[in-house]
Amino acid sequence: MTGRLTVVGTGPGNPDQTTPEALAAIAAARQFFGYGPYLDRLDLRSDQQRIASDNREELSRAKAALKAAAAGNNVCVVSGGDPGVFAMAAAICEAIEEGPPAWRNLDLDIVPGVTAMLAVAAKAGAPLGHDFCAISLSDNLKPWTVIEQRLRAVAGAGLVIALYNPISKARPWQLGTAFAILREVLPWTTPVIFGRAAGRSDEIITVASLAEAKAEQADMATCVIIGSPETRVIERPGRAPIVYSPRSTGGPQ
Amino acid sequence: MTGRLTVVGTGPGNPDQTTPEALAAIAAARQFFGYGPYLDRLDLRSDQQRIASDNREELSRAKAALKAAAAGNNVCVVSGGDPGVFAMAAAICEAIEEGPPAWRNLDLDIVPGVTAMLAVAAKAGAPLGHDFCAISLSDNLKPWTVIEQRLRAVAGAGLVIALYNPISKARPWQLGTAFAILREVLPWTTPVIFGRAAGRSDEIITVASLAEAKAEQADMATCVIIGSPETRVIERPGRAPIVYSPRSTGGPQ
Numbered sequence A, B: 001m002t003g004r005l006t007v008v009g010t011g012p013g014n015p016d017q018t019t020p021e022a023l024a025a026i027a028a029a030r031q032f033f034g035y036g037p038y039l040d041r042l043d044l045r046s047d048q049q050r051i052a053s054d055n056r057e058e059l060s061r062a063k064a065a066l067k068a069a070a071a072g073n074n075v076c077v078v079s080g081g082d083p084g085v086f087a088m089a090a091a092i093c094e095a096i097e098e099g100p101p102a103w104r105n106l107d108l109d110i111v112p113g114v115t116a117m118l119a120v121a122a123k124a125g126a127p128l129g130h131d132f133c134a135i136s137l138s139d140n141l142k143p144w145t146v147i148e149q150r151l152r153a154v155a156g157a158g159l160v161i162a163l164y165n166p167i168s169k170a171r172p173w174q175l176g177t178a179f180a181i182l183r184e185v186l187p188w189t190t191p192v193i194f195g196r197a198a199g200r201s202d203e204i205i206t207v208a209s210l211a212e213a214k215a216e217q218a219d220m221a222t223c224v225i226i227g228s229p230e231t232r233v234i235e236r237p238g239r240a241p242i243v244y245s246p247r248s249t250g251g252p253q
Helices: A020-028 A036-040 A058-070 A088-098 A101-105 A116-124 A144-156 A174-185 B020-028 B036-040 B058-070 B088-098 B101-105 B116-124 B144-156 B174-185
Strands: A004-009 A031-035 A049-053 A074-079 A107-111 A132-136 A160-164 A191-196 A204-209 A222-226 A232-236 A239-244 B004-009 B031-035 B049-053 B074-079 B107-111 B132-136 B160-164 B191-196 B204-209 B222-226 B232-236 B239-244
Touching: A004 A020, A004 A058, A004 A088, A020 A074, A020 A107, A031 A036, A031 A058, A036 A049, A036 A074, A049 A058, A058 A074, A058 A088, A058 A101, A074 A088, A088 A101, A088 A107, A088 B232, A088 B239, A101 B232, A107 B116, A116 A160, A116 A191, A116 A204, A116 A222, A116 B107, A132 A144, A144 A160, A144 A174, A144 B144, A160 A174, A204 A239, A232 B088, A232 B101, A239 B088, B004 B020, B004 B058, B004 B088, B020 B074, B020 B107, B031 B036, B031 B058, B036 B049, B036 B074, B049 B058, B058 B074, B058 B088, B058 B101, B074 B088, B088 B101, B088 B107, B116 B160, B116 B191, B116 B204, B116 B222, B132 B144, B144 B160, B144 B174, B160 B174, B204 B239
Parallel strands: A004 A074, A004 A107, A031 A049, A031 A074, A132 A160, B004 B074, B004 B107, B031 B049, B031 B074, B132 B160
Antiparallel strands: A132 B132, A160 A222, A191 A204, A191 A222, A232 A239, B160 B222, B191 B204, B191 B222, B232 B239
16 A cells, blocks of 8 residues: 655645645645644644654654655645745655655655745735745754855845744844844845734734844744845835835846 | 725636635625736636736736725735735835825735745755745846846855746747856756646646756746755656755755
8 A cells, every 4th residue: 555645835824825725635634744833723633643743853754754654644744834945845855865765656745835935025015026035044954154155145146035944042143143244235224024923813024124123023933034225115104114126126127 | 985905816826726815805806907817717706897918017007906996996916826926016016106195005915825936846846945046037127137147146056046937939048048057057967847837737847957958848837946056856766756955955064
């Protein structure tokens, strides 16, 4: 019997932003592997089994899920947001490459979702309106020197930057250092968006200039979007400002 | 009476990838502005009005939609994918900034969606598994020199690259030139994914090396993902290969 493994993205946390495809995949599976808080969002039946693990155990979780699928189970690995953006899909692929040949023969499906930067951008206006990038600020899996070099390269090239994993208890200084690096490259007036829990009841979206932006404005659940030199702020009387990056970029047309 | 304007992303084209939030926004609106093929996907009621326009008329469409909303209508502007990624949200913001003060006072909501690169990546494996960027290859709204400089910067910095708007009848040479530029910076073995209509019945996902990749493999509906030097291909007997970018990046940990 060949098992099945589906890697599902449930979106940024608002149930209305979970796709029907993701819900159908969840309904069909029997065993659920994931970070506890993501599994908590699911409304599982009594015939569905929940196997939670810590946030930092992605590769061992991936291997456990593949092993269960190879044993013939219908397994679902759950990510918040999109599973392909700094989430479980890459860990599953790494485990397949390293693992026994049988794992290559599993039915593997990956179900995309709305990733955090899209939900935050939608609440702020259109900050990702021209070329942009997504960079994880975690130096658990790459050297800080690589992150610093990437920040300089993309800011210098005029891309908007979405920062994932901006800060945690174990990584307290990286976001402040990233702002300091970006102040060397970008105008200090560049808008910075801190988007926490976008679309959920506890949503907080704040906008600051790069000069004012402070690492303490972010936590683990925040996606930080830093504009390009062309990103603009539209003030609105009695309403939150709109932040957007114009479609036209980089000089005369 | 204050009108309402909602900019909705319907996802990559598979109805199961449209969020409940997007469907609710569509059900609530009365006037629909958008590119004809995107409006064709909607199942509108007889009390809902369809106002289609050409793909290249984004700013005039935005102004017409804002004018209708300012007149008190409940207006929906429809994008495929996510409205904030090379789509209508930025055009709406540009029009608001340039337009009459009343447009700043409208109820404006932007509803995110699954953007093309996420749907293509999910079908291929996890090619966006580490730092990545999204670049529009259209030089209608920015000079080609800027695009070339950005491609060199992001490829040199080790980011995976998702190319939107890779080719059209009016822009036939840009994708081939982009491949030639990237061959100067990246290993020729770097995987390139051509993802057309991901998740739809006419889906075509093909993988080539950067050495083999040809512009003719793409059309207007294709999202092209070019790996980083660390992107890997897992061959599977009797199945499509898996393409992924490992979470660990850029040297010893």
